[in-house]
Amino acid sequence: MRTTLDLNQHLIEQLMKATSAKTKTEAIHLAAHELIRRKKLDQLKNLSGKIHLDLDWKQLEQVEVRHQTSLKRRRHGHR
DSSP states (O other): OOOOOOHHHHHHHHHHHHOOOSSHHHHHHHHHHHHHHHHHHHHHTTTTOOOOOOOOOOHHHHHHHHHHHHHHHHHHTOO
């Protein structure tokens, strides 16, 4: 999508240098992607201590191993 923006030249030059981007577009895309990633991480961090999952990882692992084994058998024609 084409968009016309009025951006500070010095800021864009710093952004391109920091990201090693070859184009302004690439630099903007990298910066936007990184900002979104960091915001999502912050949201996850804010959930720390607010969600309690009572999971038995050993039991979950056994279920996953059984499931993977059944998938392998199906792929090889066994039931």
